[in-house]
């Protein structure tokens with residue numbers, strides 16, 4: 156009934172609210188996989204894990220990464236043994252990643268292993284990787300071209316961005332269920348995720364982009380930018396590097412031709428007319444979601460804007 160496009164921080168907050176209001180069973184989530192990376196031999200797919208853990212009620216809400224209350228014994232030991240461990244992976248979190256890697260080694264596609272993990276974690280929503288094919292975000296900076304994690308985790312977005320590309324995206328096909336989820340949804344919600352590196356790769360898959368455009372009138376995006384800054388993360392640096400202004404108009408420009416409605420924060424209400432000049436309806440809500448009450452409240456407003464409730 157409801158299909159949500161997601162990265163791994165802003166949209167999961169909204170998903171908590173949506174799941175409370177409509178129930179997990181009525182939600183499909185199409186998740187970015189272009190930040191997937193191998194760490195100590197394990198397939199790490201950060202956004203899929205965060206979405207799964209969020210819906211399973213076990214996500215670490217301080218970092219929107221990993222499992223709440225996890226321990227790091229294995230991580231510490233691996234470091235001692237000289238493994239670089241670019242990402243700090245907890246013990247329980249590692250078990251999930253190990254289980255995924257074993258499934259993939261048996262020849263199962265990522266979408267099938269994800270479905271199994273969801274069943275085992277009690278997640279009734281349909282969590283779909285955008286693709287079973289490998290797509291990798293590359294950030295081209297003044298210090299050279301690097302993987303997204305190198306840019307963000309290791310170098311803290313310190314390098315000036317020149318371009319962003321998604322290796323493998325031309326050949327990538329949507330994972331099973333993705334196009335159906337878009338076609339059959341009452342509303343398609345592009346959550347408040349990084350428009351460049353979280354939503355960008357999903358929309359860069361041609362078949363997905365075309366299906367979204369066909370259903371454009373039912374597509375509602377929630378801005379991850381309030382005022383002139385991202386709420387968190389490197390979206391501002393990335394948008395600026397690609398020549399977009401870091402404000403809701405920059406978001407509108409990126410989503411022009413793709414979405415029907417953009418939800419802006421009330422504090423940006425002066426931008427309504429400029430958003431509408433992009434052929435996008437402007438709607439307003441309180442976009443900051445520091446706690447569960449604000450997540451439910453925003454979810455309710457978004458459902459209203461999408462005419463679900």
Ligand code: GDP
Nearest residue numbers: 162163164165347348349353379386387390444
């Ligand atoms: P990533 O995969 O960890 O990069 O996470 P996402 O792309 O899903 O989320 C990052 C984006 O979420 C950033 O651009 C933030 O501005 C946005 N974000 C985080 N918290 C909030 C919030 O409370 N409200 C809104 N509107 N956006 C948020």
